[in-house]
Amino acid sequence: MISVGNDIIALDIIDAGRTKQPVFYSRILDPAETAMYTELLSLPFEQYVWLLWSIKESVYKCIKRAHPELSFSPRKIIVRQISRSETYRSLVYFNSIPFHAESRVNDKFISTLATNDDGFDKICWDVQQIGRTDPETQSRQVRSALLQRLRSFFPGDQLQIEKSETGYPVLVRNSTAVDLPISFSHHHDLVFYSFISPSSLLSPLQS
Amino acid sequence: MDRQEILAELKKVLTPYTANKEALNSLNEQTDLIKDLKINSANLVDIFIDAEAKYDIEIDMDSAEKIHDVGSCIDVIMEKLGQQK
Numbered sequence: 001m002i003s004v005g006n007d008i009i010a011l012d013i014i015d016a017g018r019t020k021q022p023v024f025y026s027r028i029l030d031p032a033e034t035a036m037y038t039e040l041l042s043l044p045f046e047q048y049v050w051l052l053w054s055i056k057e058s059v060y061k062c063i064k065r066a067h068p069e070l071s072f073s074p075r076k077i078i079v080r081q082i083s084r085s086e087t088y089r090s091l092v093y094f095n096s097i098p099f100h101a102e103s104r105v106n107d108k109f110i111s112t113l114a115t116n117d118d119g120f121d122k123i124c125w126d127v128q129q130i131g132r133t134d135p136e137t138q139s140r141q142v143r144s145a146l147l148q149r150l151r152s153f154f155p156g157d158q159l160q161i162e163k164s165e166t167g168y169p170v171l172v173r174n175s176t177a178v179d180l181p182i183s184f185s186h187h188h189d190l191v192f193y194s195f196i197s198p199s200s201l202l203s204p205l206q207s
Numbered sequence: 208m209d210r211q212e213i214l215a216e217l218k219k220v221l222t223p224y225t226a227n228k229e230a231l232n233s234l235n236e237q238t239d240l241i242k243d244l245k246i247n248s249a250n251l252v253d254i255f256i257d258a259e260a261k262y263d264i265e266i267d268m269d270s271a272e273k274i275h276d277v278g279s280c281i282d283v284i285m286e287k288l289g290q291q292k
Contacts, residue, residue, distance in 0.1 A: 009249060027252050057248060073272045135226045135245035187247060
């Protein structure tokens with residue numbers, strides 16, 4: 001089954017000095033990933049570290065749906081290739097299973113989408129800036145934005161977002177859990193949601 | 208150092224990264240770092256590094272993977288302190 005995961009990093013609040021210390025980045029990057037850093041990526045090293053963090057966290061969320069027992073261990077998710085065009089595209093492995101990630105970097109944030117599919121055209125997503133940074137507001141706003149977008153696919157239906165026992169988000173449509181991969185993240189004053197477009201799935205979703 | 212003493216010190220390590228100050232006030236071994244304290248996962252590495260400095264220990268990646276709540280954090284710190292003896 002196609003899955004999706006996402007992550008966002010607000011660049012305003014990263015600690016660049018600490019990120020550049022080996023004691024910090026060596027917990028996230030393996031030596032090959034550190035060696036892969038190149039100026040061709042047009043990123044300061046601290047942003048490279050957080051780019052790889054967001055790729056790894058997104059892939060972890062993508063895997064978690066099928067492997068709920070998994071805990072996040074950045075060094076076990078390996079970024080093998082990364083290239084830059086309009087976005088950063090990367091090929092990532094977890095236990096020899098390939099994943100693809102697409103990241104955007106601007107002066108405010110790094111955002112990443114990850115999927116086990118070979119393309120990103122089936123993924124609906126959006127990043128929004130919110131007025132507050134407390135966890136309750138972040139959680140409420142990201143769910144609200146996601147539900148608003150999902151309603152265009154399920155007009156007239158009662159939709160809500162719940163969390164599975166192991167922590168991944170689940171869409172509930174008319175009181176029944178729907179097998180539609182969704183993901184969201186928030187950091188500081190930014191929220192980010194993504195889901196596989198229901199119209200791209202082969203079989204119609206049952207409610 | 209017993210578990211209560213470690214918990215009291217751990218509270219100081221967690222404070223700068225905790226968004227839910229109420230949960231911090233009632234911190235106990237069952238308190239989940241992400242679900243209850245609302246710590247952003249991006250700060251977990253900071254917490255491990257700060258705890259290493261506080262207790263003069265090294266939290267390797269396998270140990271870090273086991274940490275999800277205050278109790279498992281104390282388990283790892285006690286294990287690492289025990290290894291120093």
